[in-house]
Amino acid sequence: MKILIVEDEPKTGAYLKQGLTEAGFVADLAREGWEGLELAKEGHYDLIILDVMLPGLNGWQVLEGLRRAGVEVPVLFLTARDQVEDRVKGLELGADDYLVKPFAFAELLARVRTLVRRGHAGLDAAVLRVADLELDLLRRRATRSGRRIDLTAKEFSLLELFLRRKGEVLPRSLIASQVWDMNFDSDTNVIDVAVRRLRVKIDDGFASKLIHTVRGMGYVLENGLEDRA
Amino acid sequence: MKALSLTTRISLFFAVAASLVLLATAYVLTQAVEAHFEEEDRYELNGKLDLIQNLFRHASSQGELDRLPQQLDDALVGHHGLAVVVTDQAGNIWFATSGADFPHRLLQTCQTRPAACAEGTLHQWQKNGVSNRGIAASITAGDGTPYIVALVQDIQHHELFMDTFRSVLGIAIALAALATASLGWAVTRWGLSPLRKVTDTVAGISAERLGARLPSAGLPAELMPLAAAFNAMLVRLDDAFRRLSEFSSNIAHELRTPISNLMTQTQVALSTARNRDEYKEILYSSLEEYERMAQMVGDMLYLAQADNGLLRPGLETVDLSSETTSLFDYFEAWAEERGVSLVQTGSASVPGDRLMLRRALSNLLSNAIRHTPQGHTVRVTLETPGDKAVVTIENPGPEIPAEHISRLFDRFYRIDPSRERKSDGTGLGLAIVKSIIEAHGGVLSVISANGATRFQLTLPMTGG
Numbered sequence: 001m002k003i004l005i006v007e008d009e010p011k012t013g014a015y016l017k018q019g020l021t022e023a024g025f026v027a028d029l030a031r032e033g034w035e036g037l038e039l040a041k042e043g044h045y046d047l048i049i050l051d052v053m054l055p056g057l058n059g060w061q062v063l064e065g066l067r068r069a070g071v072e073v074p075v076l077f078l079t080a081r082d083q084v085e086d087r088v089k090g091l092e093l094g095a096d097d098y099l100v101k102p103f104a105f106a107e108l109l110a111r112v113r114t115l116v117r118r119g120h121a122g123l124d125a126a127v128l129r130v131a132d133l134e135l136d137l138l139r140r141r142a143t144r145s146g147r148r149i150d151l152t153a154k155e156f157s158l159l160e161l162f163l164r165r166k167g168e169v170l171p172r173s174l175i176a177s178q179v180w181d182m183n184f185d186s187d188t189n190v191i192d193v194a195v196r197r198l199r200v201k202i203d204d205g206f207a208s209k210l211i212h213t214v215r216g217m218g219y220v221l222e223n224g225l226e227d228r229a
Numbered sequence: 230m231k232a233l234s235l236t237t238r239i240s241l242f243f244a245v246a247a248s249l250v251l252l253a254t255a256y257v258l259t260q261a262v263e264a265h266f267e268e269e270d271r272y273e274l275n276g277k278l279d280l281i282q283n284l285f286r287h288a289s290s291q292g293e294l295d296r297l298p299q300q301l302d303d304a305l306v307g308h309h310g311l312a313v314v315v316t317d318q319a320g321n322i323w324f325a326t327s328g329a330d331f332p333h334r335l336l337q338t339c340q341t342r343p344a345a346c347a348e349g350t351l352h353q354w355q356k357n358g359v360s361n362r363g364i365a366a367s368i369t370a371g372d373g374t375p376y377i378v379a380l381v382q383d384i385q386h387h388e389l390f391m392d393t394f395r396s397v398l399g400i401a402i403a404l405a406a407l408a409t410a411s412l413g414w415a416v417t418r419w420g421l422s423p424l425r426k427v428t429d430t431v432a433g434i435s436a437e438r439l440g441a442r443l444p445s446a447g448l449p450a451e452l453m454p455l456a457a458a459f460n461a462m463l464v465r466l467d468d469a470f471r472r473l474s475e476f477s478s479n480i481a482h483e484l485r486t487p488i489s490n491l492m493t494q495t496q497v498a499l500s501t502a503r504n505r506d507e508y509k510e511i512l513y514s515s516l517e518e519y520e521r522m523a524q525m526v527g528d529m530l531y532l533a534q535a536d537n538g539l540l541r542p543g544l545e546t547v548d549l550s551s552e553t554t555s556l557f558d559y560f561e562a563w564a565e566e567r568g569v570s571l572v573q574t575g576s577a578s579v580p581g582d583r584l585m586l587r588r589a590l591s592n593l594l595s596n597a598i599r600h601t602p603q604g605h606t607v608r609v610t611l612e613t614p615g616d617k618a619v620v621t622i623e624n625p626g627p628e629i630p631a632e633h634i635s636r637l638f639d640r641f642y643r644i645d646p647s648r649e650r651k652s653d654g655t656g657l658g659l660a661i662v663k664s665i666i667e668a669h670g671g672v673l674s675v676i677s678a679n680g681a682t683r684f685q686l687t688l689p690m691t692g693g
Contacts, residue, residue, distance in 0.1 A: 186591060
């Protein structure tokens with residue numbers, strides 16, 4: 001998976017590149033609008049991460065140039081302005097997602113994975129599995145080691161999100177927005193409580209734990225892993 | 230173009246008004262004097278005409294007629310500027326005083342329009358730069374012979390008088406206009422002197438001296454409302470300025486704590502060699518501080534946008550009861566863990582921005598849940614009295630002291646300043662609620678009494 005980062009702020013660019021490389025992507029970095037556009041046209045990337053404020057061409061102009069050249073690669077905008085007009089403008093020009101600075105790296109990673117997956121859409125499975133945990137999406141039923149687990153509707157959605165993104169660290173803000181459609185930071189530990197309750201239902205009484213806390217980042221569902229804290 | 234000063238305007242107005250009034254008076258006066266002179270001339274000429282007519286009437290014989298010119302000369306002697314001509318019916322001059330120079334027209338009047346001649350119409354004309362008035366009439370001598378007599382009065386002395394009169398009037402008007410203009414200027418300067426005093430006071434008010442007020446004592450009645458309005462503005466300005474400077478000092482304070490934490494921690498960490506886990510622990514701790522700062526900055530940006538009127542809510546129809554249900558769904562597990570139950574009654578829909586209203590309700594709800602003692606209930610009531618939607622979020626719990634109520638929605642305002650930062654969020658939650666509700670044209674109020682705190686949102690149900 002190849003990702004192009006177009007970002008003029010040196011520290012941000014370097015850390016994004018390092019973070020994405022360590023997450024298993026091949027990442028290239030361009031520091032300027034024109035350079036980014038040229039690389040994007042030639043490089044056969046799976047995703048472009050575009051800063052809006054760039055020297056030379058700005059992010060919107062790069063995106064316009066790309067779409068005009070017929071390059072339909074998914075684009076994720078990074079913007080320091082969280083004004084509605086900016087978001088609308090980016091999305092109108094054909095950006096696939098946007099993220100407002102400052103953002104959590106886990107959040108960026110989660111969104112990057114969503115976009116990259118969208119580009120390589122797989123078959124929608126009717127049953128999701130990890131280890132001995134099974135989630136039947138049609139019958140809305142969860143079992144572990146063949147034993148039925150009673151879940152509320154939201155708990156089911158939460159578990160479904162974990163299973164679809166298994167192995168990915170999911171930040172609290174992403175969980176809140178995907179499961180409850182709450183797109184703002186809450187000063188409560190609502191997500192922690194919800195995850196703790198789900199954990200009790202699926203992990204209590206089993207030797208191998210599936211849901212893990214990643215301190216400072218969020219939660220991950222993975223088989224055979226200690227809490228990364 | 231620069232606007233004329235009030236003083237100049239008023240002085241000019243005075244001058245123009247005075248000139249107009251005086252000009253009109255002068256016109257009337259001139260007309261009256263002219264009319265008087267004309268009347269006088271008519272009277273004079275008619276008197277002479279009567280005299281001549283009388284002489285002719287009594288001349289019934291040829292002898293008497295022959296003596297007539299002598300009698301006429303005698304009668305008219307001493308009348309300066311008066312000339313008389315008498316002709317017979319055919320127009321032949323029968324008698325003329327010396328220097329009489331008649332326009333032919335006058336003599337012919339009686340021949341062409343006898344009616345006008347009988348009325349004694351007064352004629353006026355100019356010849357060789359000399360103005361004259363004259364009348365012509367038909368008379369009959371004692372022997373029945375008809376004659377035509379014409380009298381002419383030289384009115385040069387009238388004209389001279391009128392010329393002098395006009396120029397004196399002109400000078401008087403000019404002087405009067407000048408005098409009223411200066412008077413207007415002086416009066417305006419004097420009348421506006423309280424305004425200059427007010428200006429001096431206002432000019433002396435700087436950001437540091439917003440406490441200054443305009444003294445209303447000694448001000449003319451017209452300036453009283455201005456001073457009152459200005460003082461009211463100063464009060465609002467003073468309050469806003471105080472809040473703003475408090476806000477910036479709060480920002481500095483709120484940011485100083487995490488930054489100093491980070492600095493100390495990093496310096497201590499670097500002061501000696503540590504193992505991997507210790508470094509990791511320090512980074513995690515820093516991350517928590519960063520996250521809190523990022524959220525604070527995000528909230529402050531949101532509020533700054535609200536202050537600059539950049540938060541313009543969309544106008545979709547928002548079903549507040551289904552929003553409340555979603556939020557209950559979200560907070561359910563957390564509330565349950567704290568032993569707090571959530572109850573919702575009623576329904577209401579308002580035009581507005583779903584995301585913004587949801588954020589406001591979420592802040593109020595999490596606030597209510599946090600302050601509810603275990604085993605109690607948070608109640609959300611939706612009502613629609615009239616054209617308003619009222620959302621009431623009520624929770625039992627310790628009352629908020631009255632002195633804090635009015636400042637509850639201020640940024641970074643905390644009832645207990647020593648309260649731990651972490652449990653209290655950024656301290657901007659309620660300020661954000663207030664901004665959102667005000668952007669929707671609504672009102673946010675709070676009552677804390679009888680062991681319960683009740684936040685109330687009143688939102689208009691009609692768009693706008």
